[in-house]
Amino acid sequence: MENNKRYQAGLEAMEQLFSHEVRNGMEGMKLISPDLWEMIVSFGFGDLYSRKTLCHAQREIITLTSLITQGAFDQLRVHLQAALNVGLTKEEITEIIIHCAGYVGFPKAVQAMGIAGEIFKETKE
Amino acid sequence: MENNKRYQAGLEAMEQLFSHEVRNGMEGMKLISPDLWEMIVSFGFGDLYSRKTLCHAQREIITLTSLITQGAFDQLRVHLQAALNVGLTKEEITEIIIHCAGYVGFPKAVQAMGIAGEIFKETKE
Amino acid sequence: MENNKRYQAGLEAMEQLFSHEVRNGMEGMKLISPDLWEMIVSFGFGDLYSRKTLCHAQREIITLTSLITQGAFDQLRVHLQAALNVGLTKEEITEIIIHCAGYVGFPKAVQAMGIAGEIFKETKE
Amino acid sequence: MENNKRYQAGLEAMEQLFSHEVRNGMEGMKLISPDLWEMIVSFGFGDLYSRKTLCHAQREIITLTSLITQGAFDQLRVHLQAALNVGLTKEEITEIIIHCAGYVGFPKAVQAMGIAGEIFKETKE
Amino acid sequence: MENNKRYQAGLEAMEQLFSHEVRNGMEGMKLISPDLWEMIVSFGFGDLYSRKTLCHAQREIITLTSLITQGAFDQLRVHLQAALNVGLTKEEITEIIIHCAGYVGFPKAVQAMGIAGEIFKETKE
Amino acid sequence: MENNKRYQAGLEAMEQLFSHEVRNGMEGMKLISPDLWEMIVSFGFGDLYSRKTLCHAQREIITLTSLITQGAFDQLRVHLQAALNVGLTKEEITEIIIHCAGYVGFPKAVQAMGIAGEIFKETKE
Numbered sequence: 001m002e003n004n005k006r007y008q009a010g011l012e013a014m015e016q017l018f019s020h021e022v023r024n025g026m027e028g029m030k031l032i033s034p035d036l037w038e039m040i041v042s043f044g045f046g047d048l049y050s051r052k053t054l055c056h057a058q059r060e061i062i063t064l065t066s067l068i069t070q071g072a073f074d075q076l077r078v079h080l081q082a083a084l085n086v087g088l089t090k091e092e093i094t095e096i097i098i099h100c101a102g103y104v105g106f107p108k109a110v111q112a113m114g115i116a117g118e119i120f121k122e123t124k125e
Numbered sequence: 126m127e128n129n130k131r132y133q134a135g136l137e138a139m140e141q142l143f144s145h146e147v148r149n150g151m152e153g154m155k156l157i158s159p160d161l162w163e164m165i166v167s168f169g170f171g172d173l174y175s176r177k178t179l180c181h182a183q184r185e186i187i188t189l190t191s192l193i194t195q196g197a198f199d200q201l202r203v204h205l206q207a208a209l210n211v212g213l214t215k216e217e218i219t220e221i222i223i224h225c226a227g228y229v230g231f232p233k234a235v236q237a238m239g240i241a242g243e244i245f246k247e248t249k250e
Numbered sequence: 251m252e253n254n255k256r257y258q259a260g261l262e263a264m265e266q267l268f269s270h271e272v273r274n275g276m277e278g279m280k281l282i283s284p285d286l287w288e289m290i291v292s293f294g295f296g297d298l299y300s301r302k303t304l305c306h307a308q309r310e311i312i313t314l315t316s317l318i319t320q321g322a323f324d325q326l327r328v329h330l331q332a333a334l335n336v337g338l339t340k341e342e343i344t345e346i347i348i349h350c351a352g353y354v355g356f357p358k359a360v361q362a363m364g365i366a367g368e369i370f371k372e373t374k375e
Numbered sequence: 376m377e378n379n380k381r382y383q384a385g386l387e388a389m390e391q392l393f394s395h396e397v398r399n400g401m402e403g404m405k406l407i408s409p410d411l412w413e414m415i416v417s418f419g420f421g422d423l424y425s426r427k428t429l430c431h432a433q434r435e436i437i438t439l440t441s442l443i444t445q446g447a448f449d450q451l452r453v454h455l456q457a458a459l460n461v462g463l464t465k466e467e468i469t470e471i472i473i474h475c476a477g478y479v480g481f482p483k484a485v486q487a488m489g490i491a492g493e494i495f496k497e498t499k500e
Numbered sequence: 501m502e503n504n505k506r507y508q509a510g511l512e513a514m515e516q517l518f519s520h521e522v523r524n525g526m527e528g529m530k531l532i533s534p535d536l537w538e539m540i541v542s543f544g545f546g547d548l549y550s551r552k553t554l555c556h557a558q559r560e561i562i563t564l565t566s567l568i569t570q571g572a573f574d575q576l577r578v579h580l581q582a583a584l585n586v587g588l589t590k591e592e593i594t595e596i597i598i599h600c601a602g603y604v605g606f607p608k609a610v611q612a613m614g615i616a617g618e619i620f621k622e623t624k625e
Numbered sequence: 626m627e628n629n630k631r632y633q634a635g636l637e638a639m640e641q642l643f644s645h646e647v648r649n650g651m652e653g654m655k656l657i658s659p660d661l662w663e664m665i666v667s668f669g670f671g672d673l674y675s676r677k678t679l680c681h682a683q684r685e686i687i688t689l690t691s692l693i694t695q696g697a698f699d700q701l702r703v704h705l706q707a708a709l710n711v712g713l714t715k716e717e718i719t720e721i722i723i724h725c726a727g728y729v730g731f732p733k734a735v736q737a738m739g740i741a742g743e744i745f746k747e748t749k750e
Contacts, residue, residue: 043227044227047227048223048224048226048227051220051223051224053216053217053220054217054220054221054224058183058186059224061183061186061187061190062186062190062221062224062225062228063224063228065186065187065190065191065194066190066191066193066194066225066228066229067228068191069190069191069194069195070194070195070228070229091178092178092179095176095178095179096179096187098173098176099173099176099179099184099187099188100187100191101173102168102169102172102173103187103188103191103192103195104191104195
């Protein structure tokens, strides 16, 4: 697995997106399903995040929006951190969530903003 | 209604996003519900699209992603056109949809790309 | 099947909700799956619409809202007609859709209002 | 902000819907995003809940249904309390959830009824 | 209620699907809404799980997939246990979740796999 | 692209699932986005459908269920045909949809059954 180019590209993208601590948490998946872990890394991060045309910050705009829209709030946490790591500011992230209010309604936007508030507190500069 | 600052801001944003023809089509809403039309213009476009921090192209990234994620394919059509109007390229739009494949699954991404293909044909430069 | 009390209750509820023409269209389901048809009538309409505490108009508020929220726009058509049949007015239906805009976002509310506009035209008094 | 008619209408609606304690909890949003707070109050509650034709109880039927249908169970809690505050009875709320079972399936209805059970216990008269 | 054939069929199906402990937990619903409980047992389990053509293992494939797709992760827990009880293996359950990744995207598949990991640990043979 | 093992596995799976005519239709994606086409074939069909433990018929149970649950009715059409091609019978497919009624509600189940009725007519033996 470790020799695979796609898998390596995925690991590199994950290093830019997530802190060491978060990646350790995510790696727990290897113990449950090594195959799903391989797909997450190779496809989810390798194939997608290493593509050109859109930078990581733009890709995180897409990821955050999709997670908010589908109400995937557990995964939203780590991607809010990733968004900050790749250069989106708190103001930009706040704006993404506000913009979502018109497209998914207030319940999901409100829940997302609450989580963002917690993440922002944890990452106070 | 027409004096309202929020409504005017909405009309201005809509002029940058949509062609005259598309806006005429959207205005059919006035005949069904003038109040919903007022909210669409004032809140949906006025309050959201005239905000700072994110430009219209970034806002269309969010809008497209949310529409694809929720499977709102009828509204996706006009926003694909809007995305091109505010400066997103066909390559960038294609990348947004590809990125969505990992977050919403292939069925919705495939349907979105099919629609994008139709819109791209119609707007061949 | 026809002796079943739940099924009979369902047929009675459907007579109050839907025109003869609409019910004929729905009965096409008998040819595809008689069992699903039985469940639609007995559970969907018999068990639910014949319950006390909420009248049919209130139940149609719930049904319309759920269909709009899940984007089930094909089924929305017959229930918009049902809503009018059980006493909800065009103004009330319009208000239900407007209220949804805040809870599901504008894309689905806009699509629902467009369909309502078509149904209202067809049922011009 | 406080001078704005829409914002004031929103605050008034919120006083009828939510207890002092719940409103205090909701106001935490001001610290994360004052702009989203302004929209929640002005649009979410001001523009929507102060409209005519449907009373607050009917509007809560719509809100509860939409929240259950989209699985927004965190926001469902405060709106179950709001529903009781504006005059919906426990029997009526129970019926709304039961009716949803046919339209969104049993998983979401079951989860909603479990939460309603907790809210009912807390508000034992 | 207890005499009803559909209700009895439902109780029998539930005995095959769920442990005594889980069924006790589910019966808490009787105290909140005896009517919803009756529908869960009679329709949800009686009418559906006692049907022919598909065995319980195949029905659990459908149930697990639908719960993952709609993000109903609370109900997923008891159905992961039910799936093991009716003969699906951990490998088969893992494969169902992996297959879902392509159809609902990675966020929901990842969350489902995490929950499956917890259930598998609890049921270590 | 054509040398890639994953891509070849995907093409082989697609030959078992879809008729020549359907595959031709799907290949239109190559003209819009060759990259998304490569992912559909390599990941969607290659990585997923060539895995062991679950046979194609079981995988189609999952696919159909997920499409119905998310309301992806356009993609449902080709997968209903695929399900028949890999050995699921009309009775089994009908049962899958009926089972979904309890988990996603009747609107989506009814729409799915209507489409199944059309597909069954087209493939009358």
